[in-house]
Amino acid sequence: MFINTTKDDSWSVCSGVIDQVAGHEQVSRLSLENIMQHEFVGDTKDGGIALCLADPDGHSIPLFCQESAGATIEMTVDPGRGLSHPSGTIHSVVPEALGAANHIGELSAGCHCGGVTFWVTRPNAASEACSSPYPDLLLPYHSSSSANPADEKWWLRANKSKYLAGTCACRSCRLGSGSPIQTWAFIPRTNLVQSDRKQIDYGMGALKEIESSKGCFRNFCGTCGATVFWHCQERPDLVDVSIGLLRAEEGSRAETWLQWWTGRVSFIEDALDQVLIGNLQRGLPRIKVEG
Ligand SMILES: [Zn+2]
Ligand SMILES: [Zn+2]
Structure with a gap:
């Protein structure tokens, strides 16, 4: 929520926790910064x-x-x-990956304090075993149904070699992370493994959990506060992974692993800071999407 720099005792406020601006409730396009x-x-x-x-x-x-x-x-x-x-x-x-010798070819992920670490494996046959409705990122819920009757494996992109990634501006993500923008990768739970090579457990390490809405859970590091996962009972085998934790060699967007959706910020209609999120959506095409 805050960042305190002891050198000059300055305080920074994470702008995502601002939820209302008194007297500006009727402003159609709020700008906070x-x-x-x-x-x-x-x-x-x-x-x-x-x-x-x-x-x-x-x-x-x-x-x-x-x-x-x-x-x-x-x-x-x-x-x-x-x-x-x-x-x-x-x-x-790039922070050194822990236990890398046991995870050749896998993507290291972990929070700032090291209380939560895990690995992402490449898409494989098991990645197609789960089913899920479409996310708001691809099909805006305000205008269409999330139903996926054809059981499309939409989280697998680039000829099933990468996972779908995107940005979210919903109120729940904003208040849960403290940031007006949250980045998520959609990854099957079977492709998320702990250091001991078992599938991730939501009680592993310093990981904590809150039910942020009915049947929906957010996981974060209980020590450093990093946002880690979002998962829900509706699609228990597909997990939203906070992209800031990924430690890809190529950079923070992890583009050898992820294909970014640049057509929409998820839940842009719910953003408090409409100007900021509008600018983000207009800037998303700067991410060049390659197969
Ligand atoms: Zn941590
Ligand atoms: Zn969200």
């Missing part, structure tokens, strides 16, 4: 989703490789090639 810069973009390697918010409303915002005070490098967006950088390479430290 004026984004001046993006910091630590270098840590993402690929620009993350800062890339999509690099020039909202037509004005460019500096993307700093690290913090904006001290030795920093400003990067600019090249629409054709994603991020460009004066040195040609964006350096970042």
Whole structure:
């Protein structure tokens, strides 16, 4: 909810926890912030989703490789090639994966404190065994049914070599994460394994759980607070995985594992900050989708 920097005793408020602005209930397009810069973009390697918010409303915002005070490098967006950088390479430290020897070819994931760690395996035959209605990301619930009568395995993309990924602006994600934007990858539970190679258990490590709405559960690290999973009784074998935890070599969007949906921010109609999420949706096509 807050970030306190002890060096100068400054406090930052996570803007996602703002739920009402007194006197502005009738404002049709609320805007809560004026984004001046993006910091630590270098840590993402690929620009993350800062890339999509690099020039909202037509004005460019500096993307700093690290913090904006001290030795920093400003990067600019090249629409054709994603991020460009004066040195040609964006350096970042990918946290070392734990127990990597037992997980060759798998994707490491874990929270800041290490209290929750797990691995993602590549799509395989078992990834098609589950069934699920369509998500709001693909079929807006306000205008269509989520029914999936043909049992399409929509979470498998790029000729079944990647998982679907997207952004969500619903109130539940916003208040649960503290961020107005939550990124999710849709991954079958069978493709999520613990360090001991057993399928993930929602009580593993420091993982905690709350029922955020009836039959829907959110998992987070009880120590550092990281958002980890969302899962529900309606589709117990398909799990939403918080993409910020993935530690892909190529960068924070993990594009050798995920195919991003750039056509819509899920539940954009429910966003409190309509201006921010509108800008995000307009910027999503900056993520180049390759098969
Ligand atoms: Zn943690
Ligand atoms: Zn959501």
